[in-house]
Amino acid sequence: MLTTEALVKELVEKNGRSRNSLMPILQGIVQKEHYLSEEALLSVAKELDLSAADVYGTASFYTFLDTVPRGKNIIRVCKTITCHMKGKDEVINALSNALKIKVGETTHDKKFTLLTANCLGWCHKGPVMLVNDEVYPDLTPQKALEIIEEYGKEAK
Amino acid sequence: MSKYLVNLKINNMPVSVEEGTTILEAARKLNFRIPTLCNHPDLTVAGNCRVCVVEVKGSRLLAAACATPVSEGMEVFTNSEKVRVSRKHIVELLLSEHNADCTKCFKNGRCELQDLASEYRIGDHVFLDLVKPESKILDISSPSIVKDDSKCIRCQRCVRTCTELQGVSALGVVNKGDHQRISTFFNKPLHEVVCTNCGQCINRCPTGALTERNYIEEVWNAIYNPSKFVVVQTAPATRIALGEDLGIAVGERVTGKMVAALKKLGFSKVLDTDFTADLTIMEEGTELLTRLKKALVDKDESVVLPMMTSCSPGWIKFQEHMYPELLDNLSTCKSPQQMFGAVAKTYYADKINIKAQDMVVVSIMPCVAKKFECERPEMRDSGYQDVDYVLTTRELAMMIKQAGIDFDKLEDEHYDSILGESTGAAVIFGATGGVMEAALRTAYEIVTGREVPFTNLNIKPVRGMEGIKEASVKIKGVKPEWDFLEGVELNVAIAHGLANARALMEKVRTGEASYHFIEIMGCPGGCLGGGGQPIPTSPEIRKKRAEAIYAEDSEMIIRKSHENPEVAEIYQQFLGEPLGHKSHDLLHTHYKPRKRY
Numbered sequence: 073m074l075t076t077e078a079l080v081k082e083l084v085e086k087n088g089r090s091r092n093s094l095m096p097i098l099q100g101i102v103q104k105e106h107y108l109s110e111e112a113l114l115s116v117a118k119e120l121d122l123s124a125a126d127v128y129g130t131a132s133f134y135t136f137l138d139t140v141p142r143g144k145n146i147i148r149v150c151k152t153i154t155c156h157m158k159g160k161d162e163v164i165n166a167l168s169n170a171l172k173i174k175v176g177e178t179t180h181d182k183k184f185t186l187l188t189a190n191c192l193g194w195c196h197k198g199p200v201m202l203v204n205d206e207v208y209p210d211l212t213p214q215k216a217l218e219i220i221e222e223y224g225k226e227a228k
Numbered sequence: 229m230s231k232y233l234v235n236l237k238i239n240n241m242p243v244s245v246e247e248g249t250t251i252l253e254a255a256r257k258l259n260f261r262i263p264t265l266c267n268h269p270d271l272t273v274a275g276n277c278r279v280c281v282v283e284v285k286g287s288r289l290l291a292a293a294c295a296t297p298v299s300e301g302m303e304v305f306t307n308s309e310k311v312r313v314s315r316k317h318i319v320e321l322l323l324s325e326h327n328a329d330c331t332k333c334f335k336n337g338r339c340e341l342q343d344l345a346s347e348y349r350i351g352d353h354v355f356l357d358l359v360k361p362e363s364k365i366l367d368i369s370s371p372s373i374v375k376d377d378s379k380c381i382r383c384q385r386c387v388r389t390c391t392e393l394q395g396v397s398a399l400g401v402v403n404k405g406d407h408q409r410i411s412t413f414f415n416k417p418l419h420e421v422v423c424t425n426c427g428q429c430i431n432r433c434p435t436g437a438l439t440e441r442n443y444i445e446e447v448w449n450a451i452y453n454p455s456k457f458v459v460v461q462t463a464p465a466t467r468i469a470l471g472e473d474l475g476i477a478v479g480e481r482v483t484g485k486m487v488a489a490l491k492k493l494g495f496s497k498v499l500d501t502d503f504t505a506d507l508t509i510m511e512e513g514t515e516l517l518t519r520l521k522k523a524l525v526d527k528d529e530s531v532v533l534p535m536m537t538s539c540s541p542g543w544i545k546f547q548e549h550m551y552p553e554l555l556d557n558l559s560t561c562k563s564p565q566q567m568f569g570a571v572a573k574t575y576y577a578d579k580i581n582i583k584a585q586d587m588v589v590v591s592i593m594p595c596v597a598k599k600f601e602c603e604r605p606e607m608r609d610s611g612y613q614d615v616d617y618v619l620t621t622r623e624l625a626m627m628i629k630q631a632g633i634d635f636d637k638l639e640d641e642h643y644d645s646i647l648g649e650s651t652g653a654a655v656i657f658g659a660t661g662g663v664m665e666a667a668l669r670t671a672y673e674i675v676t677g678r679e680v681p682f683t684n685l686n687i688k689p690v691r692g693m694e695g696i697k698e699a700s701v702k703i704k705g706v707k708p709e710w711d712f713l714e715g716v717e718l719n720v721a722i723a724h725g726l727a728n729a730r731a732l733m734e735k736v737r738t739g740e741a742s743y744h745f746i747e748i749m750g751c752p753g754g755c756l757g758g759g760g761q762p763i764p765t766s767p768e769i770r771k772k773r774a775e776a777i778y779a780e781d782s783e784m785i786i787r788k789s790h791e792n793p794e795v796a797e798i799y800q801q802f803l804g805e806p807l808g809h810k811s812h813d814l815l816h817t818h819y820k821p822r823k824r825y
């Protein structure tokens with residue numbers, strides 16, 4: 073695996089050094105490292121000649137740019153009203169029990185992080201969850217468990 | 229190019245203003261005051277606080293007066309029922325998220341939010357109290373600055389100050405919505421990050437969210453302690469601004485009254501940082517000439533040019549974080565405040581027969597970075613912490629009020645001697661370009677034996693509020709020992725405000741410009757616009773303060789540092805010569821690289 077510094081350099085080469093490149097670079101880091109570490113944000117600030125506080129502020133604005141360590145697979149269950157009425161609480165409880173973590177936490181083996189998200193635009197097929205970039209509609213607690221079981225296998 | 233005039237009516241009164249003027253500015257022309265919070269004359273428009281809302285005829289929504297340009301035929305109402313109700317609600321909403329314990333707040337009585345609450349007689353809790361426990365974050369890690377998030381209204385004046393004026397961006401906006409905060413990189417404490425302690429954000433924060441760390445009680449305790457001998461020094465820029473906090477007009481000089489007040493407060497001796505400003509010129513001027521000789525004649529590659537001034541501790545910390553590769557360019561001279569501390573606890577203590585450990589040195593400074601500076605580990609060359617406490621001009625005003633002194637009625641008094649004598653060259657340290665001018669007045673004369681070739685010693689090209697100034701002085705008719713400088717065009721540059729300093733450093737780093745000597749002051753306008761000066765500040769206020777500084781200079785009997793008799797005396801009796809052994813031990817220092825985040 074690339075060191076964080078090398079990863080940032082690579083992303084900067086690819087996306088350029090303008091302020092506009094900040095978002096794609098941050099997204100690129102999250103894709104590889106699952107979150108934005110201090111070290112990562114500092115090298116971005118240095119490469120783009122931006123202030124570190126500024127880069128941190130940008131990252132903190134976006135829910136999908138995490139600044140705390142996350143597991144390999146990030147589960148985000150929609151918590152907005154439609155999914156709420158269609159039973160997102162049951163889904164969350166099932167996941168929480170199976171993974172033995174609360175919302176916001178990461179499993180010991182660092183395989184999963186359980187989060188909630190605002191409306192994902194799939195209200196007609198709620199409840200919905202996102203695992204990494206993949207959308208899973210029409211959930212039941214049972215279906216949700218089966219899905220993460222698959223991810224658990226892959227993540228060995 | 230002349231601009232088009234736009235005609236509009238405000239509260240039914242016609243007015244014509246230039247195209248591009250905001251409603252706020254147009255209303256001011258008619259003497260209608262519209263309240264503001266996020267707006268500041270030194271900063272770009274943010275338009276986020278909404279207290280400046282006004283009604284524009286034909287528009288359903290209220291407009292932010294600070295962010296809306298006028299247009300032809302516009303009809304504006306600044307105090308309609310709709311405006312009043314909304315404005316009051318906006319203040320109420322701000323307060324519902326605000327930890328409004330005014331009686332215990334350092335800003336009590338000088339707070340823009342409190343003023344608005346008082347103006348609108350905000351009483352009942354119309355909205356729920358929403359102060360979140362997590363917003364109660366108090367950062368007291370810096371010796372200069374206190375940051376209290378529970379007092380923050382997120383107007384972002386501080387963020388704009390730190391970025392636009394100072395080019396530092398230590399503070400940013402983090403998170404969003406009701407979680408939004410003003411914070412540093414990864415919420416680190418201020419003393420760990422690039423913050424230079426310049427205090428410019430304090431000068432522009434409308435509330436008590438950013439204030440100076442105050443040492444008023446510590447200083448009172450020292451004064452009341454019978455076993456302590458408490459000497460006080462006053463920086464050049466304090467004497468032209470202190471009055472502003474004590475009911476005296478901007479730009480009025482209060483040197484004699486300030487000395488009288490300090491004596492009444494109970495300081496054992498009232499002395500002047502201006503004395504060590506003159507001493508700085510002797511050391512720094514000699515250092516410059518020595519560097520020039522080593523670089524131009526001896527071709528000594530270890531000597532770097534341009535030499536840069538080192539009086540401004542905000543600038544020093546900036547350079548340590550941002551341009552560590554240029555630290556060798558900084559003059560090794562300590563700032564006048566620290567030179568004062570070092571000679572007070574050695575030379576002066578001996579002379580007046582006081583033990584250094586019984587002496588407390590207090591500084592009155594226009595600056596909050598000086599609070600940090602005096603705690604630097606390098607600043608203990610007397611064997612003790614050379615300067616014990618630093619108070620801002622504002623804190624001194626508070627002490628004067630606490631003591632019940634009627635400042636306006638005080639008779640002028642004189643500084644005590646010794647360490648109280650100074651020159652016009654020293655007082656101009658308080659304005660951007662002043663150190664340069666003072667250094668040139670002395671260095672030119674050392675080299676040629678004649679006064680600088682400018683009418684009345686006034687070196688006009690280095691004065692004024694332009695962000696970066698450049699000048700050259702041709703050196704002619706030198707004394708034999710300085711023959712290598714004959715005909716040399718001495719190129720100098722001056723910057724004030726760290727954003728300008730940064731622009732100048734880029735020129736130096738890339739080799740785009742070649743100077744011999746650079747003066748940098750961390751604050752806009754120089755120390756007269758320092759982070760410890762009376763609030764508010766604006767370009768007009770700083771201009772008036774600068775005029776006061778130059779007026780003070782022109783009225784001084786002695787106007788060149790090398791002619792200060794007490795300076796001659798200290799070299800004769802104690803220091804030996806500029807850059808000599810003793811000077812090296814007491815008056816010079818070194819710098820260290822710091823991380824950039």
Ligand code: SF4
Nearest residue numbers: 329330333339435436
């Ligand atoms: S910041 Fe202003 S309104 Fe808030 S507690 Fe302090 S004085 Fe009162």
Ligand code: SF4
Nearest residue numbers: 380381383384386433
């Ligand atoms: S700290 Fe002060 S200047 Fe900065 S956003 Fe808060 S209230 Fe405004």
Ligand code: SF4
Nearest residue numbers: 390423424426427429
């Ligand atoms: S003190 Fe100066 S450098 Fe520090 S946060 Fe405030 S404006 Fe920025």
Ligand code: FES
Nearest residue numbers: 150155191192194
């Ligand atoms: S409410 Fe869940 S996707 Fe819209």
Ligand code: FES
Nearest residue numbers: 266277278280294
């Ligand atoms: S002063 Fe106009 S929006 Fe804040």
